[in-house]
Amino acid sequence: MSITPEEVLKIANLARLQIKPDEVEQYAKDLSNIIHLVEQMNAVDTKDIQPMAHPLDATQRLREDEVKEENQREKFQTIAPAAEQGLYLVPKVIE
Amino acid sequence: MQWETVIGLEIHVQLATQSKIFSGASTAYGAEPNTQACAVDLGLPGVLPVLNKEAVKMAAMFGFAVDATVAERSVFARKNYFYPDSPKGYQISQFELPIVEHGKLEIVLNNGECKTIGITRAHLEEDAGKSLHEEFPDSTGIDLNRCGTPLIEIVSEPDMRSAEEAVAYMKKIHSIVRYLGISDGNMQEGSFRCDANVSMRPKGQKEFGTRTETKNLNSFRFVERAINHEIERQIDVLEDGGEVVQETRLYDANKDETRSMRSKEEANDYRYFPDPDLLPVVINSEELEAIKKELPELPAAKNARFKQSYELNDYDAENLVMDKDTADYFENIVNVGNVKAKLAANWVLGELTAALNQHDIEIMNSPVSAKMMSELLIRIEDNTLSNKIAKEVFHAMWAGEGSVDEIIEAKGLKQITDSSEIEALVDQVIADNPEQVEQYKSGKDKVFGFFVGQVMKLSKGKANPQQVNELLKAKLQ
Numbered sequence: 001m002s003i004t005p006e007e008v009l010k011i012a013n014l015a016r017l018q019i020k021p022d023e024v025e026q027y028a029k030d031l032s033n034i035i036h037l038v039e040q041m042n043a044v045d046t047k048d049i050q051p052m053a054h055p056l057d058a059t060q061r062l063r064e065d066e067v068k069e070e071n072q073r074e075k076f077q078t079i080a081p082a083a084e085q086g087l088y089l090v091p092k093v094i095e
Numbered sequence: 096m097q098w099e100t101v102i103g104l105e106i107h108v109q110l111a112t113q114s115k116i117f118s119g120a121s122t123a124y125g126a127e128p129n130t131q132a133c134a135v136d137l138g139l140p141g142v143l144p145v146l147n148k149e150a151v152k153m154a155a156m157f158g159f160a161v162d163a164t165v166a167e168r169s170v171f172a173r174k175n176y177f178y179p180d181s182p183k184g185y186q187i188s189q190f191e192l193p194i195v196e197h198g199k200l201e202i203v204l205n206n207g208e209c210k211t212i213g214i215t216r217a218h219l220e221e222d223a224g225k226s227l228h229e230e231f232p233d234s235t236g237i238d239l240n241r242c243g244t245p246l247i248e249i250v251s252e253p254d255m256r257s258a259e260e261a262v263a264y265m266k267k268i269h270s271i272v273r274y275l276g277i278s279d280g281n282m283q284e285g286s287f288r289c290d291a292n293v294s295m296r297p298k299g300q301k302e303f304g305t306r307t308e309t310k311n312l313n314s315f316r317f318v319e320r321a322i323n324h325e326i327e328r329q330i331d332v333l334e335d336g337g338e339v340v341q342e343t344r345l346y347d348a349n350k351d352e353t354r355s356m357r358s359k360e361e362a363n364d365y366r367y368f369p370d371p372d373l374l375p376v377v378i379n380s381e382e383l384e385a386i387k388k389e390l391p392e393l394p395a396a397k398n399a400r401f402k403q404s405y406e407l408n409d410y411d412a413e414n415l416v417m418d419k420d421t422a423d424y425f426e427n428i429v430n431v432g433n434v435k436a437k438l439a440a441n442w443v444l445g446e447l448t449a450a451l452n453q454h455d456i457e458i459m460n461s462p463v464s465a466k467m468m469s470e471l472l473i474r475i476e477d478n479t480l481s482n483k484i485a486k487e488v489f490h491a492m493w494a495g496e497g498s499v500d501e502i503i504e505a506k507g508l509k510q511i512t513d514s515s516e517i518e519a520l521v522d523q524v525i526a527d528n529p530e531q532v533e534q535y536k537s538g539k540d541k542v543f544g545f546f547v548g549q550v551m552k553l554s555k556g557k558a559n560p561q562q563v564n565e566l567l568k569a570k571l572q
Contacts, residue, residue, distance in 0.1 A: 014364055016177055016184075053170040053192070053369045060374040065112045065149035068119030069133040076137060077129070086128040087236030090179040093226060 001039065003031040096334070097298040100326050101306075102255035102291060104318075106268055108247050108278045109222065109286040110153045116221050116245035117144030117187065124284050132224070132239035138183035144372050146171075150245040151376060153277035154194045154219050155386045157247060160271050160393055161214050163198030165383055171219075171373040174365045179237050180224035188248075190367040193218035194376070195247075200271075201395070202263040203413055212264050213252030222246050241285075253292065253303065258322040262315050265289055266417065270394050274419050288313045293325045295333060304329075305339040309346050309353050321346035324353050397422055405429065405436035414444050420458045421448075424465045432469025439472060446489055463492050470499045484508050484556055511558045514566065517550070520558060521566045524549040535571055543567065 005024045008031065012019050019027065073086065082089035115122055118135035135142045158165035172190035198214035224239035249268060255261045269287055272278040280287045294306035309325055312318045324346075329339050344353040392400070394416045401412040401422075416422045421443065428439045447468065451458055463471075471488060474480045480488060480503065491502045503509055511517055524546055525532055535542040550563045 010364075014175070014366065053375045054371065054373075056374065058374050059377040060146050062148035062151060062376075063119070063145045065114055065147050066119060067114045067121045069114075069121070069131075071130040072133065073127075073129045076132075076134070076139075082234065084231070084234075085236070086130070087227065087230070087238055088129065089231065089234040090237055091235070092231075092233055093179055093228065093235045 001032075001035050003028050003035060098295045098330055098333070099298045099300075100256055100322075101253045101294045101296060101303055102257075102261050102322060103253040103306075104249075104251045104255070104261055104265060105290040105292070106249045106251075106265065107222075107288050107290075108157075108249065108268075108272050108280075110150050110245040110247065111276065111278050112147055112149045112153070112245055114147060115243035116147050116150045116219065118243055120243065122244045124281075124286075126240055128236075128238040129240060132242055136182075136239055136242040144187065144370075146373065146376065147245060150219060151194070151378065152386055153245075153275070154217065154247050155378065155383065156275050156277055156390060157217055157249070157272065158195035158198065159387050159390055160275055161195075161198035161200050161217075163195045163214060163217070165378070165386075166192060166194050166196065167378055167380065167383070168192065169194040169219075169376045171370045171376070172367045173370045174220075174367055176365060178223070178226075179235060180226045180239070180242070182224075182239065182242065186221060186223065187370055187373070188220035188367075189218035192375075200264065200267055202260065202267050204259060204263055207409065210254075210260065212254045212260075215250045215252050217247045217249040220246050220248055253294075258319045258326070261291065261322055262319050265318055266315060267394070270417050270419075274391060274393055276391070282313045282315075285313060289318055291318060291322050291325070293322055293329065294339070295326065295329045304333075305341050307339065307342055307344050307353075309344045310356070312346055317346055317348055320351060321353055324351070328353065394419075405440075407436060407440055411437075411440040411444065415440060418458065424458055424461075424468075427465035428469040428472065431466065432473055434469050434472040434476065438475065439469075442468065442472060442489075446486055450490075450493055462495060463489065467492055467499065474499055474503065478512050478559055479503065479510055480508065481510050481556065481558075481560060484510065508557065511554055512562065514562060517554075517558050517562050518566055520550050520553050521546075521563065521570055524553060525570060532571065543571075546571070 005028045008019070008024050008027045077083040077086075077088070080088050109122075110116075112122060114120060115133075115136060118133050120133040120136055121131045123131065135144060155165045169189055170192040171187050173185040174188045174190070175185045177184055193216045195217035196215070198217070200212050200214060202210050202212055204210065222241050222244040224237055224242040227236040227238065230236045251264065255264060269280050272287070273280045278286055282288070289312045291309045291312060292306045293309065294304040296302065296304040307325060307329070309321050312321055325344070332339055340355075343356045345356045346353050397416045398412045401407050401415060402409070407415070415425050425439055425443050428434055428443070429436050447458075447461065447463065450463075451461060456462075471480075471485060471492065474488075475482060475485050487506075488499060488502050488508060491497075491506070492499065496502055497505070528546070528549065531542050531545055535546075546567050547560070547563055550558055550567065551560065
C-alpha cells in the first residue's frame with residue numbers, strides 16, 4: 001500500500017498542518033516507506049496474540065473521585081492570547 | 096411506496112461524579128466560566144490524565160443494568176478533530192475496546208406491546224466545553240468548565256422503527272441511569288442528550304438506506320419531533336427520485352425543522368489511536384462481582400414487585416416505576432399511611448402528576464409531601480372526604496393552607512355521613528321535584544342521576560354519595 005499526494009494533502013488538512021506544495025511528493029514517499037515497513041509485520045502470525053494498547057506492561061491506576069483543583073483562572077488567562085469576562089476568546093466560529 | 100423507518104440512537108449521559116474523568120476539577124453545574132477548568136482540562140503541555148475510579152464503576156453499573164458484557168479490559172483512544180471547545184485537539188474516548196458491549200433493553204409501547212432494543216456498546220469519554228457565539232461581535236467565547244466531565248455514550252442497534260419507539264427507549268435509558276444514581280439526567284442542563292440516526296428503506300427490503308444523524312436533542316419532545324421531521328423530509332426526497340445525503344443535521348426547536356451542518360462534514364475522519372497517556376483499564380472479576388451486587392432494584396424488578404405486592408395493573412405499575420422518585424413517593428404513602436394501593440396510585444398518577452406538570456415541579460419538591468398525601472387519602476378512606484372534595488383539599492394543601500385536618504376544619508368540608516341529615520336533604524329534593532318523581536316512577540330510570548345531582552348540590556358536595564344513592568333508591572321505590 002502506498003500513500004498518494006492527494007492523501008498527504010488530506011491528512012495534512014485534517015491535522016491542520018501547513019506543508020509546501022513542493023514537499024508533497026517527498027512526504028508521500030516517506031509515509032509510503034513507513035507503511036511498507038509496517039506491512040512487513042503482517043507476515044508474522046499474530047493469531048493468538050492480544051494487541052498491545054501501550055508499550056508498558058502495566059494497567060491504569062485509578063484516582064479517588066475527589067475535587068482537588070482550585071480555581072486558577074486568573075493565572076491561566078494571563079497566558080491566553082485573548083480572554084474577556086472570564087471566557088477564552090477565539091476567532092468567530094460560525095455553525 | 097410503503098416506507099420503513101430505521102432509527103438508532105446515541106445517548107450521551109453525564110456521570111454524577113464530583114470531579115472530572117481525568118482531573119481533580121469540580122463538575123458542578125453553573126459555576127463562573129472557566130473557574131473549574133484546570134491545567135489537565137485545558138490541555139496544557141506536560142499534564143497527565145489520571146482516570147476517575149467512580150466513573151469506571153458507574154459505567155460498569157450501567158452495563159450490568161442492561162444485561163451487557165462489562166469488559167475486564169478496556170482501552171482509551173484519541174478521537175482527533177479540531178474545535179475550539181476541545182483544547183487538546185482530540186477527545187479522549189474509547190474505540191475498539193469499550194467498557195460495555197452487547198446489552199439489551201425492553202421497551203413498552205403505548206399499545207402495551209413489548210419490544211427488545213439492542214445496545215451495541217457504551218463507552219467512557221470526556222465532554223467538551225461550550226462555545227458562546229452571541230456575546231462578542233468578532234469572537235467566540237469559550238467556557239471550558241464542562242471540559243472533561245465524564246460521559247458514557249450509549250449506542251443502540253438500529254432496532255427502532257418509529258419516533259414513538261425511539262422516545263420509549265430514550266425514556267427507559269433515562270429511567271435506568273436515574274435509578275442507578277449515575278446521572279442526574281437533567282436535560283435542560285445537558286446531562287442527558289441524544290443524537291438520532293434515521294434512514295428509510297422500502298418495506299421488505301433488507302439493506303439499510305442512507306442515514307442522517309440529527310444532533311443534540313435535549314428533550315423527549317424534540318427527539319420525537321426531529322425524527323418525524325426527518326422521516327417526512329427523507330420520504331419527500333426519495334419519492335421525488337432523489338437520494339438522501341449522508342450528513343449531520345441540526346434540529347432547530349424554534350423553527351421546528353432540521354437543517355444540514357455542512358461545517359462538520361469533512362471532519363468525519365477521526366483517526367482514532369490508543370491514547371499513549373493512558374494504560375489499559377483492567378477491572379478484575381471480583382471487583383465486577385462487587386459492583387453487580389451493589390446494584391439497586393431496577394425499574395423492571397420494581398414493576399414486577401409493584402404488581403405482585405400492591406396488585407396494581409400494568410399501566411399503573413409501569414407509570415409509577417418510570418421515575419424512581421415517583422415510585423418512592425407512592426411507596427411512602429402506601430406503607431406509612433397504610434392506604435389502599437389503588438387509591439394511592441390513582442392520586443399520584445392523576446391529581447398530583449397533573450399539578451406537578453402544570454407548575455413544572457419535580458416530585459421531590461412537591462408542596463404536598465408523601466406524608467401529607469397519605470393523610471389526605473386516609474380521610475377519603477374513613478369517609479370524612481368525598482373524592483371530589485378531597486381534590487379541593489389537595490389544592491388548598493398545595494397552596495400551603497395547612498394540613499388536611501386544618502383545611503377540613505377551616506373550610507367546613509367534612510363529609511356528611513349522618514344518615515338522618517342526608518335523609519332530610521333527600522326528602523327535600525323529592526318534595527321540590529314532583530314532576531321528575533312522576534317520570535322516574537313511570538320507568539324513566541335516567542332521572543335518578545338528576546336526584547343524586549340535586550342532593551349533592553344541596554349539600555354543597557359534602558354528602559356521602561353512596562349513602563345518597565341508597566337513601567334515594569329506598570325513598571323513590
